[in-house]
Amino acid sequence: xxxxxxxxxxxxxxxxxxxxxxxxxxxxxxxxxxxxxxxxxxxxxxxxxxxxxxxxxxxxxxxxxxxxxxxxxxxxxxxxxxxxxxxxxxxxxxxxxxxxxxxxxxxxxxx
Amino acid sequence: xxxxxxxxxxxxxxxxxxxxxxxxxxxxxxxxxxxxxxxxxxxxxxxxxxxxxxxxxxxxxxxxxxxxxxxxxxxxxxxxxxxxxxxxxxxxxxxxxxxxxxxxxxxxxxxxxxxxx
Numbered sequence: 001x002x003x004x005x006x007x008x009x010x011x012x013x014x015x016x017x018x019x020x021x022x023x024x025x026x027x028x029x030x031x032x033x034x035x036x037x038x039x040x041x042x043x044x045x046x047x048x049x050x051x052x053x054x055x056x057x058x059x060x061x062x063x064x065x066x067x068x069x070x071x072x073x074x075x076x077x078x079x080x081x082x083x084x085x086x087x088x089x090x091x092x093x094x095x096x097x098x099x100x101x102x103x104x105x106x107x108x109x110x111x
Numbered sequence: 112x113x114x115x116x117x118x119x120x121x122x123x124x125x126x127x128x129x130x131x132x133x134x135x136x137x138x139x140x141x142x143x144x145x146x147x148x149x150x151x152x153x154x155x156x157x158x159x160x161x162x163x164x165x166x167x168x169x170x171x172x173x174x175x176x177x178x179x180x181x182x183x184x185x186x187x188x189x190x191x192x193x194x195x196x197x198x199x200x201x202x203x204x205x206x207x208x209x210x211x212x213x214x215x216x217x218x219x220x221x222x223x224x225x226x227x228x
Contacts, residue, residue, distance in 0.1 A: 008151070032211070043115070043202055043219030044154070049211075088153060095210045097144045097217050098167060101153035 003027055006089055006102030015111050019076040023089035023102045026070065030091040030100070033065050035074045038086045038104065047087075048074065079109045113137070115205050115220035116185075123226045124193050132188040132223045136205030143186045144217065145178060148200040160186060161209075193227045200224050 006023045013019055021035075032051055036044035048063040050056045050072075056063045062075040072091075076083055086106045090099040116135040124130050136143050141162050146154040156170040160180035171178065175193075180186040190197055201224075204217040211217060 004153075006153070034216075041221070043204075043221045045219065046216040049216060090154075092211070096159075097142065097204065097206055097211055098156050098159060098170075099154075099217070101146075101155070103151070103153045 001026060002103075003100050004089065004091065004102045006105055008103050008105060010106040010108060012108045012110060013079055015079060015081060015109055017079050017109070019074075019079050019083070019107060019109075021074040021076075021087050021089075021105050021107070023072050024070055025072075025091060025100075027091075027093070027100075028067070028070065029093045032092045032095050033063070033072050034090040034099070035061075035063055036088040036090060036101075038088060040085075044088055076107075079107075081109050081111050084108045115140075115203055115218050117201075117203050117220035117223050119223060120221065121224050121226070123228060125228050126194055127192050130190040130193050130197070130225055130227075132190075132201050132203075132225070133185045134188070134203030134205075134220060135185040136203070137207075137218055140205035140207050140218070142206040142209060143180050144204045144206075145186075145188050146202045146204065146219075148202060148222070150199070154202060157188075190225075193225075195227050198225055198227045 035048040038044045053067045064073040086104040088104045089102040145157040159167040200222045202222045204219045
């Protein structure tokens with residue numbers, strides 16, 4: 001069993017839709033949770049960074065962490081074609097750069 | 112302020128050759144991480160280096176792989192006697208601090224895509 005599970009998709013939605021992306025994990029020691037966006041042939045860029053359980057909102061993006069269920073989510077409101085990318089969840093125990101990544105979910109937002 | 116620079120962007124090697132991947136961190140960043148992304152898989156941690164020191168190489172294969180981050184110059188990931196299974200995208204990330212945070216995240220380069228023929 002992988003430490004972090006993420007449905008690879010692909011996920012295709014119409015422009016303006018609400019997108020929900022999810023990851024589950026098995027290691028209860030994870031405390032820091034991140035979502036990265038990766039465009040084709042590019043490196044990942046950080047979208048959201050959260051510590052422990054709770055919600056965090058940044059513009060059209062909302063990250064949720066439920067440590068009791070070992071489940072994290074990223075919601076994208078009013079999705080745009082420019083949101084088409086691969087979204088990677090990542091987590092770590094000690095707030096270091098040694099991250100455990102999910103497989104990534106490929107999202108396509110159609111105009 | 113230039114981002115993390117990796118070169119070459121694409122590298123083709125025949126089985127048995129050596130591959131050298133270079134990473135110049137962002138200015139002021141002294142912490143470097145290497146990750147590998149295999150097809151259809153997420154990024155996997157390989158090694159964490161600070162200037163002149165290997166801090167954590169728990170993700171590095173025991174043989175053929177080595178990494179360095181000298182006092183001067185870029186960080187180098189070296190793969191000796193490459194095999195087809197080494198074909199992947201190799202990403203470097205840098206940080207100014209040992210501890211990450213929302214205000215001091217890892218900054219990734221655009222990767223080197225290694226193809227072994």
